[in-house]
Amino acid sequence: MSTPVLPLLGRGLAAGGVAGLAAGLFSLLLAEPLMDRAIRLEEARSAAEDHSHGAAATAVQHHEELFSRSTQHFGLVVTAVVAGLALGVLFALAYALVHRRTGLGERPWPRALAFGAAAFVAVSLLPGLRYPANPPGVGDSGTVANRQSLWLAAVVIGVLGMVLAWQVYVRLADRSVPVRHVAVAVTAVATLAVLFALPGNPDEVPVAATLLWDFRMLSLASHAVLWAVFAGVFGALGLRAEARTAPAAAPVAA
Amino acid sequence: MSLHTAQHTDTAAVESATTTTRDWLIMAAAAIIAVIALYAVFMDNGTVVSATGDYLHEFSHDGRHLFGAPCH
Numbered sequence: 001m002s003t004p005v006l007p008l009l010g011r012g013l014a015a016g017g018v019a020g021l022a023a024g025l026f027s028l029l030l031a032e033p034l035m036d037r038a039i040r041l042e043e044a045r046s047a048a049e050d051h052s053h054g055a056a057a058t059a060v061q062h063h064e065e066l067f068s069r070s071t072q073h074f075g076l077v078v079t080a081v082v083a084g085l086a087l088g089v090l091f092a093l094a095y096a097l098v099h100r101r102t103g104l105g106e107r108p109w110p111r112a113l114a115f116g117a118a119a120f121v122a123v124s125l126l127p128g129l130r131y132p133a134n135p136p137g138v139g140d141s142g143t144v145a146n147r148q149s150l151w152l153a154a155v156v157i158g159v160l161g162m163v164l165a166w167q168v169y170v171r172l173a174d175r176s177v178p179v180r181h182v183a184v185a186v187t188a189v190a191t192l193a194v195l196f197a198l199p200g201n202p203d204e205v206p207v208a209a210t211l212l213w214d215f216r217m218l219s220l221a222s223h224a225v226l227w228a229v230f231a232g233v234f235g236a237l238g239l240r241a242e243a244r245t246a247p248a249a250a251p252v253a254a
Numbered sequence: 255m256s257l258h259t260a261q262h263t264d265t266a267a268v269e270s271a272t273t274t275t276r277d278w279l280i281m282a283a284a285a286i287i288a289v290i291a292l293y294a295v296f297m298d299n300g301t302v303v304s305a306t307g308d309y310l311h312e313f314s315h316d317g318r319h320l321f322g323a324p325c326h
Contacts, residue, residue: 005277009284027320035316066312079295079317086288086295093285133322136315140326147324148297219320 005096008104011237012092013085019230020084024077026225031218032073035136038211039069042137045206084226091119091230098166105245108238116231121188122162124223127154130195133219135211140203147201154195161191296323 067075095115096104131151139147165187172180205212295314300307311318311326318325 005274005281009281024317031320032316035319066308067315072313072316075313076316076320079314079321082291082295083317083321086291089284089288093281096281128322131322131324133319134325136319136325139324144299144324144326151322151324152297219322222320223322 005104007241008092008096009089011234011241012088012090012095014088014237015230015233016084016086016088016091017081018084018233019088019226020081021077022229023084023222023226024080027080027218027222028073028077031215031222032076034211034215034218036069038135038137038207038215041207041211045137080222080226084230087119087123087226088230088234091115091234094119105238105242108242109235112231112235112238116227116234118162118166119230120224120227122158123155124220124227126158126161126188126192126195127151128220128223129192130154130198131201132216134201134203134205135207135215138203138205138207143202147203150198150201153198157191157195157198161188161194164191296321299326 095111098115099106099111131147131154165184168183168187169180172183175183294310296318298310300309300311315325317323
């Protein structure tokens with residue numbers, strides 16, 4: 001009997017909205033103070049540069065601000081929610097494609113956790129290790145198109161790497177579990193090696209090491225919050241749907 | 255829709271088999287919208303959708319930095 005696909009979409013949207021909001025609020029509380037500090041330092045730096053280069057440099061204002069900082073704080077949460085919803089939809093589609101032959105409603109909790117972990121590694125951890133997040137003040141607008149292509153390539157390679165890991169795991173079905181797990185780990189490391197064959201980020205990073213480290217850790221933590229909450233909600237909604245359909249089959253006899 | 259299948263098990267079994275193709279198409283359409291949304295918040299710099307100028311970029315500025323998306 002086939003299980004409908006559409007409820008997965010609803011679960012993906014619901015879990016994505018909650019996860020995006022959680023990651024947005026997490027980073028609003030912890031990462032925004034860092035970003036505000038980075039922006040103040042950037043302004044001080046460009047003011048010093050203008051001073052040394054004379055009036056000509058001052059005429060070319062680096063950026064005129066379209067939005068106040070508090071609007072950009074709000075924008076962070078909105079961005080996180082939109083990203084969560086969109087990733088939730090893509091997650092649901094991928095989940096449905098991978099599990100389409102084995103029953104979409106089966107073992108919702110462990111599957112959601114495993115799939116969430118794979119998604120974190122594919123789109124957050126692997127691309128994040130190759131091109132770590134940089135605080136405001138880092139990033140040359142002249143290289144942004146180049147950096148976007150590299151970042152997209154890294155995400156695509158990360159996803160392909162996880163698909164390959166899954167295929168390796170499936171195809172080694174007659175081997176022992178440790179062999180299969182090691183094969184998956186080797187695939188993940190090989191994917192990371194491929195990522196490091198891509199050209200590096202061309203921009204210089206004129207930021208203090210401690211600020212940079214803290215920002216990158218918080219960036220990775222926000223990604224982790226997003227996927228952990230997502231997997232938890234997606235799995236819990238799957239369990240609820242399972243509990244709701246199971247009694248419906250039984251009462252006919254009673 | 256899950257309520258519907260739970261209450262009318264017999265008809266739902268037949269129905270869900272026939273509506274699967276339609277459901278997959280809805281999934282695919284949702285995925286396309288999701289990709290456009292991700293493009294808007296993480297990539298748009300006003301070059302493709304010129305009407306947005308720098309507004310989308312600046313509004314999602316902090317989110318881009320935080321999630322590691324390339325920013326100016």
